[in-house]
Amino acid sequence: MSLANGRHYRAIPGPSETPDAVQRAMHRASANIYEGELVDLTASLIPDLRRVARTEHHVALYICNGHGAWEASIANTLNPGDTVLVPVTGRFANGWAEMASALGIEVEFIDFGLQSPMDLNRIEARLRADTNHVIKAVLGVHVDTSTSVRNDIAGLRAAMDAAAHPALLMADCVASLGCDRFEMDAWGVDVLVTASQKGLMLPPGMGLLFFSPKAAEHRPERVPMYWDWAPRANPEWYYQYFGGTALTNHLYGMRVALDMMMEEGMEGIWSRHATLARAIWAAVDHWGTDGPMALNIADPTHRSRAVTTVKIGAPHGLHLRDWCENQAGVTLGIGLGMAPPDSDARHGWFRFGHMGHVNAHMVMGLLGCVEAGLGALDIPYAPGGVTAAAQVISAAARPTS
Numbered sequence: 001m002s003l004a005n006g007r008h009y010r011a012i013p014g015p016s017e018t019p020d021a022v023q024r025a026m027h028r029a030s031a032n033i034y035e036g037e038l039v040d041l042t043a044s045l046i047p048d049l050r051r052v053a054r055t056e057h058h059v060a061l062y063i064c065n066g067h068g069a070w071e072a073s074i075a076n077t078l079n080p081g082d083t084v085l086v087p088v089t090g091r092f093a094n095g096w097a098e099m100a101s102a103l104g105i106e107v108e109f110i111d112f113g114l115q116s117p118m119d120l121n122r123i124e125a126r127l128r129a130d131t132n133h134v135i136k137a138v139l140g141v142h143v144d145t146s147t148s149v150r151n152d153i154a155g156l157r158a159a160m161d162a163a164a165h166p167a168l169l170m171a172d173c174v175a176s177l178g179c180d181r182f183e184m185d186a187w188g189v190d191v192l193v194t195a196s197q198k199g200l201m202l203p204p205g206m207g208l209l210f211f212s213p214k215a216a217e218h219r220p221e222r223v224p225m226y227w228d229w230a231p232r233a234n235p236e237w238y239y240q241y242f243g244g245t246a247l248t249n250h251l252y253g254m255r256v257a258l259d260m261m262m263e264e265g266m267e268g269i270w271s272r273h274a275t276l277a278r279a280i281w282a283a284v285d286h287w288g289t290d291g292p293m294a295l296n297i298a299d300p301t302h303r304s305r306a307v308t309t310v311k312i313g314a315p316h317g318l319h320l321r322d323w324c325e326n327q328a329g330v331t332l333g334i335g336l337g338m339a340p341p342d343s344d345a346r347h348g349w350f351r352f353g354h355m356g357h358v359n360a361h362m363v364m365g366l367l368g369c370v371e372a373g374l375g376a377l378d379i380p381y382a383p384g385g386v387t388a389a390a391q392v393i394s395a396a397a398r399p400t401s
């Protein structure tokens with residue numbers, strides 16, 4: 001017997017669930033790329049994207065995933081031989097740094113381990129010591145999706161300012177934009193990197209860069225033509241938005257996704273994610289009062305509200321993921337970067353993705369299935385995590401009289 005038939009839920013940290021309305025908008029015959037609806041629709045996305053990122057600056061769209069947007073962020077700002085500072089709080093900082101290295105950039109790391117946010121004092125001290133301003137940019141990952149740590153990007157800007165350092169501040173918001181509060185202009189971010197398949201609720205396929213006038217002035221001697229953000233952000237002709245044929249069907253989907261986001265409002269989106277995340281944390285904390293489960297990030301103020309990394313011990317992570325997939329119709333995220341990828345220890349971790357199109361019944365269903373799986377698999381746990389989660393939701397959503 002399996003109890004998995006019915007609507008499946010991929011509770012993984014990307015690609016996230018796409019709303020039915022977005023899927024319907026994308027399901028269409030080839031669009032007219034010369035004139036009319038699609039051309040106007042594309043232009044209409046830009047101001048709403050700015051609202052999502054809380055910026056008045058430039059937006060450049062690419063047909064690529066987050067890795068492509070990483071490459072574009074470097075290609076538009078740095079010359080080979082330049083140095084960047086990369087605070088590491090998980091796998092994704094290393095990924096961005098690898099991309100920079102491959103483009104001839106010198107990378108200097110400060111490693112903060114897999115369970116802590118950046119230590120801003122250490123970063124400030126490093127920048128103060130760089131009196132010749134060799135460091136041209138700081139690459140800060142807002143939410144590292146492997147560890148589920150959330151870094152203080154406004155604080156990172158304050159540390160750079162305190163050191164009076166002129167480097168660009170670049171932020172990876174692939175896992176956080178549209179989930180966790182992010183205010184590009186107020187926080188002094190020069191380049192924001194993101195992609196379509198997480199908080200923006202679309203399938204993978206679009207990379208997005210937001211960039212400040214200061215970042216635009218950093219233009220290196222040679223920008224590879226395809227990655228050049230200038231024509232994309234300021235297109236004279238429609239094809240320049242994408243440096244070729246537009247990402248037609250995604251654009252229809254994005255129009256609907258942004259309509260949904262504008263209707264809910266960014267504050268509403270951020271508080272929904274925050275409440276649902278607290279429900280998940282309450283469940284895991286409760287289960288872990290007996291047995292091996294624990295949240296990877298101990299301090300709630302440093303946790304992502306879109307992805308949660310859980311330690312459960314090998315091989316329980318593998319068994320629980322299999323059980324949820326095959327018995328309950330819900331896919332949990334694999335552990336990533338917490339143990340060597342060829343070791344059995346990697347099965348000691350899993351992740352909840354709770355980003356984008358996710359609500360209370362999805363999260364409560366998810367947690368109920370996990371609790372059932374823990375019982376079915378005889379993994380030690382304290383029953384009652386689901387009740388603890390329900391109490392968080394009750395307290396956050398009492399009717400106003």
Ligand SMILES: *Cc1c(COP(=O)(O)O)cnc(C)c1O
Pocket residue numbers: 014065066067068092141143144145172173174175195204
């Ligand atoms: C998902 C993700 C990426 C990479 O995105 P891809 O589309 O898989 O290339 C980069 N950074 C973070 C923080 C992510 O969560």
